[in-house]
Amino acid sequence: MRHEFPILAQTIHGQPLTYLDNAASTQKPLAVIDAMDHCYRHEYSNIHRGVHTLSQRLSARYDAVREKTARFLNAARPEEIVFTKSTTEGLNLLASSLGELVLRPGDKILLTTLEHHANIVPWQRACQRFGAELVVLPINDAGELDTTHFSDYLDGVKIFSAALVSNALGTINDLAPLIAEAKARGIHTIVDAAQAVAHLPCDVQALGCDFLVFSAHKIYGPTGIGVLYGRHDLLDAMPPYQTGGDMILSVSFERTHYAAVPQKFEAGTPPIVEVIGLGAALDWVTDKGLADLAAHEETLRQAAEQALTALPCLRIIGTARHKAAVISFTLDGIHPHDAGTVLDQHGVAVRAGQHCAEPVMRRFGIPATIRASFAAYNNHDDIGRLVAAVQATQQLFQ
Numbered sequence: 001m002r003h004e005f006p007i008l009a010q011t012i013h014g015q016p017l018t019y020l021d022n023a024a025s026t027q028k029p030l031a032v033i034d035a036m037d038h039c040y041r042h043e044y045s046n047i048h049r050g051v052h053t054l055s056q057r058l059s060a061r062y063d064a065v066r067e068k069t070a071r072f073l074n075a076a077r078p079e080e081i082v083f084t085k086s087t088t089e090g091l092n093l094l095a096s097s098l099g100e101l102v103l104r105p106g107d108k109i110l111l112t113t114l115e116h117h118a119n120i121v122p123w124q125r126a127c128q129r130f131g132a133e134l135v136v137l138p139i140n141d142a143g144e145l146d147t148t149h150f151s152d153y154l155d156g157v158k159i160f161s162a163a164l165v166s167n168a169l170g171t172i173n174d175l176a177p178l179i180a181e182a183k184a185r186g187i188h189t190i191v192d193a194a195q196a197v198a199h200l201p202c203d204v205q206a207l208g209c210d211f212l213v214f215s216a217h218k219i220y221g222p223t224g225i226g227v228l229y230g231r232h233d234l235l236d237a238m239p240p241y242q243t244g245g246d247m248i249l250s251v252s253f254e255r256t257h258y259a260a261v262p263q264k265f266e267a268g269t270p271p272i273v274e275v276i277g278l279g280a281a282l283d284w285v286t287d288k289g290l291a292d293l294a295a296h297e298e299t300l301r302q303a304a305e306q307a308l309t310a311l312p313c314l315r316i317i318g319t320a321r322h323k324a325a326v327i328s329f330t331l332d333g334i335h336p337h338d339a340g341t342v343l344d345q346h347g348v349a350v351r352a353g354q355h356c357a358e359p360v361m362r363r364f365g366i367p368a369t370i371r372a373s374f375a376a377y378n379n380h381d382d383i384g385r386l387v388a389a390v391q392a393t394q395q396l397f398q
């Protein structure tokens with residue numbers, strides 16, 4: 001499979017590239033690169049406005065990706081798929097638009113300690129705008145959601161938003177039962193699937209969620225394109241997030257009528273070629289088989305965790321029973337940023353920092369971690385080079 005990812009065939013500081021920063025962004029297969037290249041060379045024009053052939057052809061291909069995405073998420077209908085810029089934009093859209101629809105002064109929004117900043121800060125803005133307040137579900141020492149008192153956290157809550165997989169620790173959260181309990185109490189539920197979508201099935205009907213968001217760039221697709229799934233009746237009731245061309249039925253200076261969903265939430269010229277790239281990425285994953293890709297990554301994660309755990313003075317942060325494709329760790333006496341820099345000298349690309357999840361770091365009383373994260377194209381050589389580079393780092397700082 002590695003030959004499908006041209007970027008992997010290079011050396012960094014004279015060493016073969018060991019790309020283990022997949023939780024930040026995945027590399028792109030030729031299938032995606034070629035689809036976008038072909039689109040610019042042969043198919044490109046603006047969509048949904050033209051009567052000319054190019055525009056009509058590309059409009060049909062764009063709409064087909066919406067249908068493909070709906071199938072990928074098992075959404076009931078394609079109109080429930082809104083194209084956004086990213087997970088971040090999807091969550092901002094919800095905080096603003098769903099917030100305007102449902103939040104009243106004194107209402108509560110339930111998040112968890114595991115959230116990415118993109119699932120925290122938009123809700124803080126919504127609290128300021130609508131007079132609501134945040135409630136946070138805690139985690140245990142393993143980095144798992146502590147759900148023992150979950151029902152106590154639901155009083156006064158109108159929106160519950162949580163990550164399916166933690167980008168900082170890799171914890172897989174068993175959200176379906178929590179969502180069911182929240183929904184039984186009339187709470188609107190949101191799943192941040194940014195870190196989950198490349199590793200486990202994100203079936204919106206099985207999850208039972210009202211909304212789900214992800215970014216294409218974390219599932220082998222391009223940057224600049226994300227997906228918001230929303231239940232049709234809720235999207236229909238929500239006010240628009242951005243306004244302008246393409247999201248209207250008719251405009252006069254007295255009064256504007258909005259288009260139906262999903263167009264109501266896609267103001268302006270969308271990232272057309274990025275949508276084509278997303279379609280190619282979902283096809284690529286579907287062809288390879290998401291379950292097979294995930295099983296391969298799980299083998300690598302377990303091998304890496306075993307090898308790293310055997311090293312002295314290394315602490316794994318996040319020891320949940322169910323994890324996906326992420327290992328976060330610290331090295332005694334070595335700042336994660338210094339470790340990351342030395343690992344890079346060995347050609348090993350990892351992330352060192354807070355992973356946009358400062359509350360997780362605070363929970364564990366650490367400034368940062370080193371995070372190795374896996375994708376379909378990683379192999380046992382990558383693990384071997386990671387472990388050797390970590391040992392070399394420890395020797396250097398001894």
Ligand SMILES: *Cc1c(COP(=O)(O)O)cnc(C)c1O
Nearest residue numbers: 086087088116118167194195215
């Ligand atoms: C990456 C990530 C985000 C943010 O995604 P963007 O593409 O940067 O908008 C949000 N939540 C989680 C869990 C993530 O892993």
